[in-house]
Amino acid sequence: MAYVLLIDDDLEFVLEQVRQSFPAPEHKVIPVATGAAGIEQVRTAPPDVILLDLRLPDQSGLAVYEQIRAIDARIPVIFITSATTADTAIEAMKQGAFNYLHKPLDLQQLDDVVGEALEVAERMQSPVVLRGESWDDGSDSAFVGTSRTMLEAFKAIGRVAAQDVPVLISGESGTGKELAARAVYQHSARARAPFLALNCAAIPESLLESELFGHEKGAFTGADRRRVGKFEQCSGGTIMLDEIGDMPLALQAKILRLLQEQTFERVGGNETVRTDVRIIAATHRDLRALAAEGKFRSDLYYRLAVCTVHLPPLRERGEDLAVLTRHFLARASREFGKDVRAVAPEALDRLRAYSWPGNVRELQSVVKQALLRASGNVLLPNFLPELGVAAPRSVPPSGGLDIDAFISRELTATATDLYLTTHRELDKVLLPRVLEFTKGNHRQAARILGIARQTMRSKLRGLGIHVTHLVSSDEDDSVE
Numbered sequence: 001m002a003y004v005l006l007i008d009d010d011l012e013f014v015l016e017q018v019r020q021s022f023p024a025p026e027h028k029v030i031p032v033a034t035g036a037a038g039i040e041q042v043r044t045a046p047p048d049v050i051l052l053d054l055r056l057p058d059q060s061g062l063a064v065y066e067q068i069r070a071i072d073a074r075i076p077v078i079f080i081t082s083a084t085t086a087d088t089a090i091e092a093m094k095q096g097a098f099n100y101l102h103k104p105l106d107l108q109q110l111d112d113v114v115g116e117a118l119e120v121a122e123r124m125q126s127p128v129v130l131r132g133e134s135w136d137d138g139s140d141s142a143f144v145g146t147s148r149t150m151l152e153a154f155k156a157i158g159r160v161a162a163q164d165v166p167v168l169i170s171g172e173s174g175t176g177k178e179l180a181a182r183a184v185y186q187h188s189a190r191a192r193a194p195f196l197a198l199n200c201a202a203i204p205e206s207l208l209e210s211e212l213f214g215h216e217k218g219a220f221t222g223a224d225r226r227r228v229g230k231f232e233q234c235s236g237g238t239i240m241l242d243e244i245g246d247m248p249l250a251l252q253a254k255i256l257r258l259l260q261e262q263t264f265e266r267v268g269g270n271e272t273v274r275t276d277v278r279i280i281a282a283t284h285r286d287l288r289a290l291a292a293e294g295k296f297r298s299d300l301y302y303r304l305a306v307c308t309v310h311l312p313p314l315r316e317r318g319e320d321l322a323v324l325t326r327h328f329l330a331r332a333s334r335e336f337g338k339d340v341r342a343v344a345p346e347a348l349d350r351l352r353a354y355s356w357p358g359n360v361r362e363l364q365s366v367v368k369q370a371l372l373r374a375s376g377n378v379l380l381p382n383f384l385p386e387l388g389v390a391a392p393r394s395v396p397p398s399g400g401l402d403i404d405a406f407i408s409r410e411l412t413a414t415a416t417d418l419y420l421t422t423h424r425e426l427d428k429v430l431l432p433r434v435l436e437f438t439k440g441n442h443r444q445a446a447r448i449l450g451i452a453r454q455t456m457r458s459k460l461r462g463l464g465i466h467v468t469h470l471v472s473s474d475e476d477d478s479v480e
């Protein structure tokens with residue numbers, strides 16, 4: 001359940017819109033009409049996200065924002081502005097506001113921006129617990145591993161977290177780099193300041209610079225107002241640059257300067273902006289090799305590689321496979337209201353024989369699929385999907401889905417959940433296709449599909465499909 005605090009004296013119209021977008025009982029919207037009441041609410045019952053009008057009867061929205069930040073800088077604050085207060089909204093972004101929306105509110109933007117803020121807040125606030133020993137409570141943010149290599153990684157996380165220097169996290173896709181970055185952040189001196197994660201490979205090259213550094217009005221066609229970038233917005237906090245190996249060389253130079261001097265210029269601007277951000281870079285590529293080939297700046301590589309955390313691939317983690325399988329089984333059992341507690345040794349043997357190119361993410365998906373088919377409380381080998389075929393996809397499949405072939409393959413006398421697994425298979429193709437069609441527009445996609453946006457989001461998450469908000473509130477979401 002999301003808890004949204006609305007601080008706005010226009011309680012009739014705006015409140016109605018917010019309630020429409022975030023209906024009870026799944027959501028709780030608490031409205032207050034003054035800054036003082038809002039601050040009191042944040043103090044006594046901290047919300048997940050705050051919508052704050054810039055114009056309030058008792059004090060300015062910016063003053064209220066400063067006080068909220070002092071209480072907890074991690075709660076995302078989205079400003080509500082009228083056209084005349086847009087400049088102040090930009091000022092608020094410079095001070096770390098999450099985003100801003102114009103009145104009258106556009107319901108889709110409201111939904112997208114608040115939805116994204118909730119995801120960001122969850123990343124910051126749900127604690128990543130490093131689990132070297134106990135593993136079977138299925139807790140959502142547990143970072144599980146008992147193998148020697150994972151214990152080394154946990155130690156490295158502990159070692160680098162406290163030092164206020166850049167960190168480089170390496171590991172194949174699905175090995176837990178984002179979890180590691182969150183753990184570093186949460187154990188650092190900046191843990192009470194914001195954390196933003198950005199996937200450099202998912203953002204078109206032409207937009208990435210502006211996303212990170214912002215731009216001035218008129219910097220390029222369509223830049224009709226100044227935009228504050230992530231490095232300015234997140235000053236005091238931590239930024240995860242995921243897939244940094246995919247960053248264009250020109251932009252790497254700008255990152256290097258930021259690391260050396262903590263300064264930069266917005267795109268199309270001359271003003272030197274000062275910031276104070278800790279960078280956690282992550283990559284599935286071999287940056288040292290890329291640097292040797294001239295495809296990654298070696299000076300940036302050496303700067304980033306002072307503190308490193310390496311996450312080994314699942315196939316090299318020995319005993320972790322069983323531990324993680326039980327962990328995900330406990331989690332999925334809870335999620336689907338089943339009670340499958342044990343894994344048959346033959347099922348584990350089959351899992352061990354596989355090479356796991358998609359690593360822990362793939363295992364998580366396989367266990368979920370197996371659980372959906374399971375009956376009784378032991379996970380038997382015939383509940384497992386065909387390994388390699390059922391690997392999660394993060395990009396839309398190009399060849400489409402042969403649903404008839406899928407059903408023929410799965411239709412056995414022992415199948416118990418063919419309805420669910422077939423629908424999941426269909427979702428893997430359908431959802432990305434519809435989002436592609438709507439250019440990442442969630443509201444439109446949900447409307448076309450005829451399902452609730454929240455349902456669509458949770459389905460995407462369940463399938464391991466990540467949706468990232470790319471640019472600003474004015475623009476769209478897109479599929480990674």
Ligand SMILES: Nc1ncnc2c1ncn2[C@@H]1O[C@H](COP(=O)(O)OP(=O)(O)OP(=O)(O)O)[C@@H](O)[C@H]1O
Pocket residue numbers: 142143144145171172173174175176177178179180242284360361364
């Ligand atoms: N050791 C672990 N314990 C529990 N869950 C894990 C572990 N490692 C990964 N996961 C889960 O696997 C999924 C993928 O992890 P994560 O997104 O951190 O990987 P990644 O290396 O950043 O992947 P990518 O490079 O594709 O972005 C997430 O759902 C995460 O919670």
